[in-house]
Amino acid sequence: EVQLVQSGAAVKKPGESLKISCQGSGYSFTSYWIAWVRQMPGRGLEWMGIIYPGDSDTRYSPSFQGQVTISADKSISTAYLQWSSLKASDTAMYFCARPRADGGLDVYDIWGQGTLVTVS
Amino acid sequence: DIQLTQSPSTLSASVGDRVTITCRASQSISSWLAWYQQKPGKAPKLLIYKASSLESGVPSRFSGSGSGTEFTLTISSLQPDDFATYYCHHYNTYSQTFGQGTKVGIK
Numbered sequence: 001e002v003q004l005v006q007s008g009a010a011v012k013k014p015g016e017s018l019k020i021s022c023q024g025s026g027y028s029f030t031s032y033w034i035a036w037v038r039q040m041p042g043r044g045l046e047w048m049g050i051i052y053p054g055d056s057d058t059r060y061s062p063s064f065q066g067q068v069t070i071s072a073d074k075s076i077s078t079a080y081l082q083w084s085s086l087k088a089s090d091t092a093m094y095f096c097a098r099p100r101a102d103g104g105l106d107v108y109d110i111w112g113q114g115t116l117v118t119v120s
Numbered sequence: 121d122i123q124l125t126q127s128p129s130t131l132s133a134s135v136g137d138r139v140t141i142t143c144r145a146s147q148s149i150s151s152w153l154a155w156y157q158q159k160p161g162k163a164p165k166l167l168i169y170k171a172s173s174l175e176s177g178v179p180s181r182f183s184g185s186g187s188g189t190e191f192t193l194t195i196s197s198l199q200p201d202d203f204a205t206y207y208c209h210h211y212n213t214y215s216q217t218f219g220q221g222t223k224v225g226i227k
Binding site: 035037044045046047050059061062095097099100104105106107108109111112113114 | 221
């Protein structure tokens with residue numbers, strides 16, 4: 001079964017660092033992009049950026065460039081989203097998602113269960 | 121960056137109603153538009169891709185249309201399981217975006 005499993009909920013203080021993860025299984029992890037999507041409480045979906053684990057090619061939405069870092073460790077089929085200094089406004093649910101087509105920027109048919117980050 | 125604007129932001133409807141949601145792009149995106157359904161506390165679920173192609177396993181009461189800058193998602197006969205929030209999504213680009221969402225509630 002193809003799936004993305006995300007790390008558990010995190011509660012942090014402003015100024016702290018955090019790295020959340022998204023582990024893929026059931027498919028060739030290096031052949032598909034992985035995207036990160038933010039959903040603030042009661043708000044809509046926001047596309048943050050995307051990484052191709054095969055060569056670590058990474059692209060960011062202008063809204064998130066410089067605010068977060070997306071990375072991947074293909075040896076353990078895991079993508080990451082990290083912050084160096086959290087703000088209260090980073091409080092949100094974060095989803096990882098995989099496009100349907102290998103190598104392509106396709107629609108997302110596989111999603112992680114979400115990681116709730118609370119900064120307070 | 122391309123912006124997607126959905127309308128309405130919320131709507132109230134009854135079971136059996138025909139529901140239409142619109143998504144407008146700030147510039148032409150050809151047919152690179154998808155629709156997702158999201159329920160509270162859950163990940164989004166893909167409904168429609170390439171503007172009008174129905175994802176496998178999605179009921180045929182859902183349909184999509186449009187190209188260029190104007191797109192619609194139609195639910196032909198609203199069912200109890202359809203009360204949720206719907207998002208359009210511009211993909212096939214390194215600068216992707218979602219619409220702000222349309223919440224479909226019970227009248």
